Amino acid sequence: MTLTDLEIHYDRLADVRAEILDQGDEPPAELLDRLGRVRSLIAAVRQRRRAERPAAEEPASVDPGDLRA
Secondary structure (H helix, E strand, O other), X not given: OEHHHHHHHXXXXXXXXXXXXXXXXXXXXXXXXXXXXXXXXXXXXXHHHHHOOOOOOOOOEOOXXXXXX
């Protein structure tokens, strides 16, 4: 999973959270937890990219299994 994939996944989760809040409900803890995990993964990939310069190399990625912690 690439950084772009993670960002898209995060945006979709955030959209679901926004829809739930618009309905006046509280989002489930699992959704909030997943948002936090994906945000952490995005930060980790960005940090790894900065550490692995030059940018001409393959994009940093994350194993999709890491999302199921």
